[in-house]
Amino acid sequence: MTSAHHAAVGPDAGTGPDPARINEVGEGAKRIQDAVEQVIEGKPEVARLALVVLLAEGHLLIEDVPGVGKTMLSKALARAIDCSVRRVQFTPDLLPSDITGVSVYNQETRDFEFRPGGVFANIVVGDEINRASPKTQSAMLECMEERQVTVDGTTYALAAPFLVIATQNPIEMEGTYALPEAQRDRFMARVSMGYPVKSAEIAMLASHTATNPLAELQPVSDAEEVRRLIESVMTVHVSEAVQRHAVGISDATRTSRELRLGASPRATLHLVRAAKASAALDGRDFVIPDDLLRLAPDVLTHRLVPTVEAAASGRSAREILTDLLAQVPIHGD
Structure with a gap:
Protein backbone atom coordinates (compact mmCIF):
# COMPACT_ATOMS: atom_id res chain seq x y z
CA MET A 1 0.00 0.00 0.00
CA THR A 235 -10.03 15.14 -1.78
CA VAL A 236 -13.44 13.90 -0.56
CA HIS A 237 -13.65 14.35 3.23
CA VAL A 238 -14.02 11.34 5.53
CA SER A 239 -14.92 12.32 9.09
CA GLU A 240 -13.53 10.46 12.09
CA ALA A 241 -17.00 9.10 12.87
CA VAL A 242 -17.31 7.61 9.37
CA GLN A 243 -13.80 6.13 9.65
CA ARG A 244 -14.82 4.54 12.96
CA HIS A 245 -17.95 3.17 11.31
CA ALA A 246 -15.88 1.57 8.51
CA VAL A 247 -13.58 -0.07 11.07
CA GLY A 248 -16.65 -1.16 13.06
CA ILE A 249 -18.05 -2.94 10.00
CA SER A 250 -14.77 -4.79 9.36
CA ASP A 251 -14.39 -5.63 13.03
CA ALA A 252 -17.90 -7.12 13.11
CA THR A 253 -16.89 -9.56 10.32
CA ARG A 254 -13.74 -10.55 12.23
CA THR A 255 -15.60 -11.35 15.44
CA SER A 256 -18.63 -13.05 13.85
CA ARG A 257 -19.06 -16.69 14.86
CA GLU A 258 -20.43 -17.45 11.41
CA LEU A 259 -17.29 -16.33 9.54
CA ARG A 260 -14.01 -18.21 9.38
CA LEU A 261 -12.30 -15.29 7.64
CA GLY A 262 -13.33 -11.66 8.12
CA ALA A 263 -12.42 -8.43 6.31
CA SER A 264 -8.74 -7.46 6.20
CA PRO A 265 -7.37 -3.95 6.91
CA ARG A 266 -7.01 -3.63 3.11
CA ALA A 267 -10.74 -4.33 2.84
CA THR A 268 -11.48 -1.43 5.21
CA LEU A 269 -9.27 0.85 3.12
CA HIS A 270 -10.99 -0.28 -0.09
CA LEU A 271 -14.41 0.34 1.47
CA VAL A 272 -13.50 3.93 2.42
CA ARG A 273 -11.90 4.68 -0.95
CA ALA A 274 -14.94 3.30 -2.79
CA ALA A 275 -17.23 5.35 -0.53
CA LYS A 276 -15.29 8.51 -1.45
CA ALA A 277 -15.78 7.81 -5.16
CA SER A 278 -19.47 7.03 -4.62
CA ALA A 279 -19.99 10.26 -2.66
CA ALA A 280 -18.34 12.25 -5.47
CA LEU A 281 -20.61 10.57 -8.04
CA ASP A 282 -23.55 11.77 -5.97
CA GLY A 283 -22.13 15.32 -5.95
CA ARG A 284 -21.01 15.28 -2.31
CA ASP A 285 -17.55 16.27 -1.05
CA PHE A 286 -17.94 14.19 2.14
CA VAL A 287 -18.72 10.53 2.92
CA ILE A 288 -21.82 9.52 4.90
CA PRO A 289 -22.45 6.15 6.60
CA ASP A 290 -24.98 5.24 3.90
CA ASP A 291 -22.12 5.22 1.35
CA LEU A 292 -20.40 2.52 3.39
CA LEU A 293 -23.58 0.48 3.86
CA ARG A 294 -24.45 0.68 0.17
CA LEU A 295 -21.02 -0.53 -0.96
CA ALA A 296 -20.17 -3.02 1.80
CA PRO A 297 -21.86 -6.04 0.14
CA ASP A 298 -19.92 -5.54 -3.13
CA VAL A 299 -16.64 -4.61 -1.43
CA LEU A 300 -16.54 -7.12 1.41
CA THR A 301 -18.53 -10.25 0.51
CA HIS A 302 -15.92 -11.86 -1.75
CA ARG A 303 -13.31 -11.68 1.05
CA LEU A 304 -15.47 -13.37 3.68
CA VAL A 305 -15.38 -17.13 4.29
CA PRO A 306 -18.32 -18.61 6.21
CA THR A 307 -17.65 -21.35 8.76
CA VAL A 308 -18.45 -24.92 7.76
CA GLU A 309 -21.48 -24.83 10.08
CA ALA A 310 -22.82 -21.60 8.57
CA ALA A 311 -22.36 -22.93 5.03
CA ALA A 312 -24.02 -26.22 5.96
CA SER A 313 -27.06 -24.38 7.25
CA GLY A 314 -27.33 -22.52 3.90
CA ARG A 315 -26.02 -19.14 5.10
CA SER A 316 -24.15 -17.22 2.39
CA ALA A 317 -21.42 -14.65 3.13
CA ARG A 318 -23.72 -11.93 1.76
CA GLU A 319 -26.58 -12.89 4.13
CA ILE A 320 -24.23 -12.97 7.12
CA LEU A 321 -22.83 -9.55 6.18
CA THR A 322 -26.32 -8.06 5.72
CA ASP A 323 -27.20 -9.12 9.29
CA LEU A 324 -23.94 -7.71 10.64
CA LEU A 325 -24.42 -4.35 8.90
CA ALA A 326 -27.77 -3.92 10.64
CA GLN A 327 -26.07 -4.38 14.03
CA VAL A 328 -23.07 -2.03 13.68
CA PRO A 329 -23.75 1.29 15.46
CA ILE A 330 -23.76 4.19 13.00
CA HIS A 331 -21.19 6.36 14.83
CA GLY A 332 -18.83 3.50 15.56
CA ASP A 333 -19.20 4.16 19.29
Whole structure:
Protein backbone atom coordinates (compact mmCIF):
# COMPACT_ATOMS: atom_id res chain seq x y z
CA MET A 1 0.00 0.00 0.00
CA THR A 2 1.53 3.27 -0.99
CA SER A 3 1.69 6.21 1.39
CA ALA A 4 -0.39 8.22 -1.08
CA HIS A 5 -3.21 5.76 -0.69
CA HIS A 6 -3.00 5.94 3.09
CA ALA A 7 -3.01 9.71 2.94
CA ALA A 8 -6.05 9.68 0.71
CA VAL A 9 -8.20 8.17 3.46
CA GLY A 10 -7.59 10.97 5.94
CA PRO A 11 -9.74 14.06 5.97
CA ASP A 12 -6.76 16.26 5.11
CA ALA A 13 -5.95 14.48 1.85
CA GLY A 14 -4.82 16.80 -0.92
CA THR A 15 -5.94 20.39 -0.66
CA GLY A 16 -9.39 19.64 0.76
CA PRO A 17 -12.67 19.30 -1.10
CA ASP A 18 -13.44 21.75 -3.89
CA PRO A 19 -17.16 21.81 -4.82
CA ALA A 20 -16.38 22.65 -8.46
CA ARG A 21 -14.07 19.65 -8.79
CA ILE A 22 -16.61 17.35 -7.13
CA ASN A 23 -19.29 18.55 -9.57
CA GLU A 24 -16.90 17.75 -12.40
CA VAL A 25 -16.60 14.17 -11.10
CA GLY A 26 -20.38 13.77 -11.10
CA GLU A 27 -20.75 15.17 -14.62
CA GLY A 28 -17.80 13.23 -16.08
CA ALA A 29 -18.93 9.98 -14.47
CA LYS A 30 -22.49 10.41 -15.73
CA ARG A 31 -21.23 10.85 -19.31
CA ILE A 32 -19.16 7.67 -19.04
CA GLN A 33 -21.95 5.68 -17.37
CA ASP A 34 -24.51 6.74 -19.99
CA ALA A 35 -22.11 5.61 -22.73
CA VAL A 36 -21.52 2.21 -21.08
CA GLU A 37 -25.27 1.71 -20.66
CA GLN A 38 -25.76 2.05 -24.41
CA VAL A 39 -24.00 -1.32 -24.64
CA ILE A 40 -24.90 -2.97 -21.33
CA GLU A 41 -28.66 -2.58 -21.17
CA GLY A 42 -30.67 -2.79 -17.97
CA LYS A 43 -27.65 -2.92 -15.63
CA PRO A 44 -27.16 0.64 -14.28
CA GLU A 45 -25.92 -0.57 -10.88
CA VAL A 46 -23.18 -2.69 -12.50
CA ALA A 47 -22.02 0.22 -14.71
CA ARG A 48 -21.96 2.53 -11.66
CA LEU A 49 -19.92 0.09 -9.58
CA ALA A 50 -17.36 -0.26 -12.38
CA LEU A 51 -17.01 3.55 -12.39
CA VAL A 52 -16.70 3.73 -8.61
CA VAL A 53 -13.87 1.18 -8.72
CA LEU A 54 -12.12 3.00 -11.58
CA LEU A 55 -12.24 6.38 -9.77
CA ALA A 56 -11.19 4.81 -6.44
CA GLU A 57 -8.16 3.21 -8.16
CA GLY A 58 -9.32 -0.30 -7.40
CA HIS A 59 -9.87 -3.45 -9.44
CA LEU A 60 -13.11 -5.23 -10.27
CA LEU A 61 -13.95 -8.92 -10.17
CA ILE A 62 -16.99 -10.01 -12.18
CA GLU A 63 -18.26 -13.47 -11.36
CA ASP A 64 -20.94 -15.07 -13.44
CA VAL A 65 -21.83 -17.75 -15.95
CA PRO A 66 -20.59 -17.31 -19.55
CA GLY A 67 -22.53 -15.11 -21.95
CA VAL A 68 -24.03 -12.43 -19.69
CA GLY A 69 -21.81 -9.59 -20.93
CA LYS A 70 -18.79 -9.61 -18.59
CA THR A 71 -16.27 -8.86 -21.34
CA MET A 72 -18.67 -6.48 -23.08
CA LEU A 73 -18.81 -4.34 -19.92
CA SER A 74 -15.02 -4.06 -19.82
CA LYS A 75 -14.74 -3.18 -23.50
CA ALA A 76 -17.55 -0.62 -23.27
CA LEU A 77 -15.83 1.12 -20.34
CA ALA A 78 -12.50 1.22 -22.18
CA ARG A 79 -14.13 2.54 -25.37
CA ALA A 80 -16.09 5.21 -23.44
CA ILE A 81 -12.93 6.69 -21.91
CA ASP A 82 -10.73 6.19 -24.98
CA CYS A 83 -8.09 4.24 -23.08
CA SER A 84 -5.82 1.41 -24.11
CA VAL A 85 -7.29 -1.99 -23.36
CA ARG A 86 -5.74 -5.43 -23.51
CA ARG A 87 -7.46 -8.72 -23.08
CA VAL A 88 -5.64 -11.58 -21.39
CA GLN A 89 -7.29 -14.97 -21.86
CA PHE A 90 -6.34 -16.95 -18.75
CA THR A 91 -5.73 -20.59 -19.63
CA PRO A 92 -3.95 -23.41 -17.77
CA ASP A 93 -0.84 -22.96 -19.97
CA LEU A 94 -0.59 -19.16 -19.57
CA LEU A 95 2.83 -18.22 -18.13
CA PRO A 96 3.57 -15.42 -15.64
CA SER A 97 5.81 -13.79 -18.30
CA ASP A 98 2.80 -13.61 -20.67
CA ILE A 99 1.28 -11.18 -18.16
CA THR A 100 4.30 -9.18 -17.01
CA GLY A 101 6.48 -9.24 -20.12
CA VAL A 102 9.92 -10.63 -20.82
CA SER A 103 13.47 -9.45 -21.56
CA VAL A 104 14.68 -10.65 -24.94
CA TYR A 105 18.28 -10.52 -26.17
CA ASN A 106 18.62 -8.44 -29.33
CA GLN A 107 21.46 -9.73 -31.53
CA GLU A 108 21.86 -6.41 -33.36
CA THR A 109 22.12 -4.11 -30.36
CA ARG A 110 23.78 -6.82 -28.23
CA ASP A 111 21.50 -5.87 -25.39
CA PHE A 112 18.36 -7.07 -23.70
CA GLU A 113 15.14 -5.31 -24.63
CA PHE A 114 11.89 -5.48 -22.71
CA ARG A 115 8.77 -6.75 -24.42
CA PRO A 116 5.72 -5.71 -22.36
CA GLY A 117 3.16 -8.33 -21.39
CA GLY A 118 -0.61 -8.19 -21.37
CA VAL A 119 -0.81 -6.05 -18.22
CA PHE A 120 0.55 -2.93 -19.97
CA ALA A 121 -2.71 -1.10 -20.71
CA ASN A 122 -5.08 1.30 -18.94
CA ILE A 123 -7.77 -1.34 -18.68
CA VAL A 124 -6.73 -4.99 -18.51
CA VAL A 125 -9.48 -7.53 -19.06
CA GLY A 126 -8.52 -10.82 -17.44
CA ASP A 127 -10.88 -13.39 -18.93
CA GLU A 128 -11.66 -16.40 -16.73
CA ILE A 129 -8.87 -15.62 -14.30
CA ASN A 130 -9.56 -18.76 -12.30
CA ARG A 131 -8.61 -21.01 -15.22
CA ALA A 132 -4.92 -20.05 -14.92
CA SER A 133 -2.51 -21.81 -12.60
CA PRO A 134 -1.99 -20.32 -9.12
CA LYS A 135 1.55 -19.30 -10.16
CA THR A 136 0.21 -17.20 -13.03
CA GLN A 137 -2.59 -15.78 -10.89
CA SER A 138 0.01 -14.58 -8.39
CA ALA A 139 1.91 -12.78 -11.18
CA MET A 140 -1.08 -10.41 -11.28
CA LEU A 141 -0.64 -9.52 -7.60
CA GLU A 142 2.30 -7.13 -7.88
CA CYS A 143 0.78 -5.50 -10.96
CA MET A 144 -2.53 -4.87 -9.20
CA GLU A 145 -1.18 -3.78 -5.84
CA GLU A 146 1.99 -1.88 -6.74
CA ARG A 147 0.92 -0.69 -10.21
CA GLN A 148 4.30 -1.75 -11.50
CA VAL A 149 6.04 -4.78 -12.95
CA THR A 150 9.51 -6.05 -12.11
CA VAL A 151 11.27 -8.18 -14.72
CA ASP A 152 14.91 -9.26 -14.34
CA GLY A 153 15.50 -6.68 -11.63
CA THR A 154 14.12 -3.74 -13.61
CA THR A 155 10.87 -2.09 -12.52
CA TYR A 156 8.41 -0.72 -15.07
CA ALA A 157 5.57 1.57 -13.96
CA LEU A 158 2.05 0.99 -15.28
CA ALA A 159 0.33 4.07 -16.72
CA ALA A 160 -2.63 5.61 -14.88
CA PRO A 161 -5.51 5.06 -14.93
CA PHE A 162 -4.91 1.35 -14.38
CA LEU A 163 -7.87 -0.95 -13.85
CA VAL A 164 -7.96 -4.73 -13.89
CA ILE A 165 -11.39 -6.14 -14.66
CA ALA A 166 -11.16 -9.87 -14.12
CA THR A 167 -13.94 -12.26 -14.94
CA GLN A 168 -14.34 -15.62 -13.34
CA ASN A 169 -16.80 -18.43 -13.75
CA PRO A 170 -18.53 -19.91 -10.72
CA ILE A 171 -16.26 -22.40 -8.95
CA GLU A 172 -18.53 -25.35 -9.80
CA MET A 173 -17.59 -25.11 -13.48
CA GLU A 174 -14.99 -27.53 -14.84
CA GLY A 175 -11.30 -26.67 -15.03
CA THR A 176 -11.27 -23.82 -12.52
CA TYR A 177 -8.84 -23.09 -9.69
CA ALA A 178 -10.35 -21.25 -6.74
CA LEU A 179 -8.80 -17.79 -6.40
CA PRO A 180 -6.73 -17.73 -3.20
CA GLU A 181 -7.80 -15.34 -0.43
CA ALA A 182 -4.77 -13.07 -1.05
CA GLN A 183 -5.77 -12.68 -4.69
CA ARG A 184 -9.45 -12.02 -3.95
CA ASP A 185 -8.41 -9.40 -1.38
CA ARG A 186 -6.70 -7.40 -4.16
CA PHE A 187 -10.04 -6.76 -5.84
CA MET A 188 -11.86 -3.71 -4.49
CA ALA A 189 -15.27 -5.09 -5.43
CA ARG A 190 -16.95 -8.13 -6.86
CA VAL A 191 -20.12 -7.91 -8.87
CA SER A 192 -22.38 -10.46 -10.48
CA MET A 193 -23.87 -9.41 -13.80
CA GLY A 194 -26.89 -11.69 -13.57
CA TYR A 195 -29.19 -12.48 -16.46
CA PRO A 196 -30.84 -9.42 -18.04
CA VAL A 197 -34.49 -8.70 -17.32
CA LYS A 198 -36.74 -9.83 -20.18
CA SER A 199 -37.38 -6.34 -21.57
CA ALA A 200 -33.63 -5.58 -21.70
CA GLU A 201 -32.91 -8.96 -23.33
CA ILE A 202 -35.57 -8.30 -26.00
CA ALA A 203 -34.08 -4.82 -26.59
CA MET A 204 -30.65 -6.43 -26.85
CA LEU A 205 -31.91 -8.86 -29.51
CA ALA A 206 -33.29 -5.95 -31.50
CA SER A 207 -30.14 -3.80 -31.28
CA HIS A 208 -27.34 -6.37 -31.23
CA THR A 209 -28.52 -8.47 -34.18
CA ALA A 210 -28.67 -5.53 -36.59
CA THR A 211 -25.46 -3.78 -35.48
CA ASN A 212 -22.74 -4.04 -32.87
CA PRO A 213 -23.44 -1.29 -30.30
CA LEU A 214 -19.80 -1.46 -29.16
CA ALA A 215 -18.62 -0.42 -32.63
CA GLU A 216 -20.95 2.59 -32.52
CA LEU A 217 -19.88 3.72 -29.04
CA GLN A 218 -18.01 7.03 -29.23
CA PRO A 219 -15.48 8.05 -26.55
CA VAL A 220 -16.90 10.60 -24.10
CA SER A 221 -13.74 11.05 -22.00
CA ASP A 222 -10.01 10.31 -22.04
CA ALA A 223 -7.25 9.08 -19.74
CA GLU A 224 -6.24 12.64 -18.83
CA GLU A 225 -9.75 13.50 -17.60
CA VAL A 226 -10.03 10.22 -15.67
CA ARG A 227 -6.72 10.97 -13.91
CA ARG A 228 -8.10 14.40 -12.95
CA LEU A 229 -11.34 12.87 -11.64
CA ILE A 230 -9.34 10.36 -9.55
CA GLU A 231 -7.38 13.25 -7.98
CA SER A 232 -10.66 15.04 -7.19
CA VAL A 233 -12.09 11.90 -5.55
CA MET A 234 -9.04 11.76 -3.26
CA THR A 235 -10.03 15.14 -1.78
CA VAL A 236 -13.44 13.90 -0.56
CA HIS A 237 -13.65 14.35 3.23
CA VAL A 238 -14.02 11.34 5.53
CA SER A 239 -14.92 12.32 9.09
CA GLU A 240 -13.53 10.46 12.09
CA ALA A 241 -17.00 9.10 12.87
CA VAL A 242 -17.31 7.61 9.37
CA GLN A 243 -13.80 6.13 9.65
CA ARG A 244 -14.82 4.54 12.96
CA HIS A 245 -17.95 3.17 11.31
CA ALA A 246 -15.88 1.57 8.51
CA VAL A 247 -13.58 -0.07 11.07
CA GLY A 248 -16.65 -1.16 13.06
CA ILE A 249 -18.05 -2.94 10.00
CA SER A 250 -14.77 -4.79 9.36
CA ASP A 251 -14.39 -5.63 13.03
CA ALA A 252 -17.90 -7.12 13.11
CA THR A 253 -16.89 -9.56 10.32
CA ARG A 254 -13.74 -10.55 12.23
CA THR A 255 -15.60 -11.35 15.44
CA SER A 256 -18.63 -13.05 13.85
CA ARG A 257 -19.06 -16.69 14.86
CA GLU A 258 -20.43 -17.45 11.41
CA LEU A 259 -17.29 -16.33 9.54
CA ARG A 260 -14.01 -18.21 9.38
CA LEU A 261 -12.30 -15.29 7.64
CA GLY A 262 -13.33 -11.66 8.12
CA ALA A 263 -12.42 -8.43 6.31
CA SER A 264 -8.74 -7.46 6.20
CA PRO A 265 -7.37 -3.95 6.91
CA ARG A 266 -7.01 -3.63 3.11
CA ALA A 267 -10.74 -4.33 2.84
CA THR A 268 -11.48 -1.43 5.21
CA LEU A 269 -9.27 0.85 3.12
CA HIS A 270 -10.99 -0.28 -0.09
CA LEU A 271 -14.41 0.34 1.47
CA VAL A 272 -13.50 3.93 2.42
CA ARG A 273 -11.90 4.68 -0.95
CA ALA A 274 -14.94 3.30 -2.79
CA ALA A 275 -17.23 5.35 -0.53
CA LYS A 276 -15.29 8.51 -1.45
CA ALA A 277 -15.78 7.81 -5.16
CA SER A 278 -19.47 7.03 -4.62
CA ALA A 279 -19.99 10.26 -2.66
CA ALA A 280 -18.34 12.25 -5.47
CA LEU A 281 -20.61 10.57 -8.04
CA ASP A 282 -23.55 11.77 -5.97
CA GLY A 283 -22.13 15.32 -5.95
CA ARG A 284 -21.01 15.28 -2.31
CA ASP A 285 -17.55 16.27 -1.05
CA PHE A 286 -17.94 14.19 2.14
CA VAL A 287 -18.72 10.53 2.92
CA ILE A 288 -21.82 9.52 4.90
CA PRO A 289 -22.45 6.15 6.60
CA ASP A 290 -24.98 5.24 3.90
CA ASP A 291 -22.12 5.22 1.35
CA LEU A 292 -20.40 2.52 3.39
CA LEU A 293 -23.58 0.48 3.86
CA ARG A 294 -24.45 0.68 0.17
CA LEU A 295 -21.02 -0.53 -0.96
CA ALA A 296 -20.17 -3.02 1.80
CA PRO A 297 -21.86 -6.04 0.14
CA ASP A 298 -19.92 -5.54 -3.13
CA VAL A 299 -16.64 -4.61 -1.43
CA LEU A 300 -16.54 -7.12 1.41
CA THR A 301 -18.53 -10.25 0.51
CA HIS A 302 -15.92 -11.86 -1.75
CA ARG A 303 -13.31 -11.68 1.05
CA LEU A 304 -15.47 -13.37 3.68
CA VAL A 305 -15.38 -17.13 4.29
CA PRO A 306 -18.32 -18.61 6.21
CA THR A 307 -17.65 -21.35 8.76
CA VAL A 308 -18.45 -24.92 7.76
CA GLU A 309 -21.48 -24.83 10.08
CA ALA A 310 -22.82 -21.60 8.57
CA ALA A 311 -22.36 -22.93 5.03
CA ALA A 312 -24.02 -26.22 5.96
CA SER A 313 -27.06 -24.38 7.25
CA GLY A 314 -27.33 -22.52 3.90
CA ARG A 315 -26.02 -19.14 5.10
CA SER A 316 -24.15 -17.22 2.39
CA ALA A 317 -21.42 -14.65 3.13
CA ARG A 318 -23.72 -11.93 1.76
CA GLU A 319 -26.58 -12.89 4.13
CA ILE A 320 -24.23 -12.97 7.12
CA LEU A 321 -22.83 -9.55 6.18
CA THR A 322 -26.32 -8.06 5.72
CA ASP A 323 -27.20 -9.12 9.29
CA LEU A 324 -23.94 -7.71 10.64
CA LEU A 325 -24.42 -4.35 8.90
CA ALA A 326 -27.77 -3.92 10.64
CA GLN A 327 -26.07 -4.38 14.03
CA VAL A 328 -23.07 -2.03 13.68
CA PRO A 329 -23.75 1.29 15.46
CA ILE A 330 -23.76 4.19 13.00
CA HIS A 331 -21.19 6.36 14.83
CA GLY A 332 -18.83 3.50 15.56
CA ASP A 333 -19.20 4.16 19.29
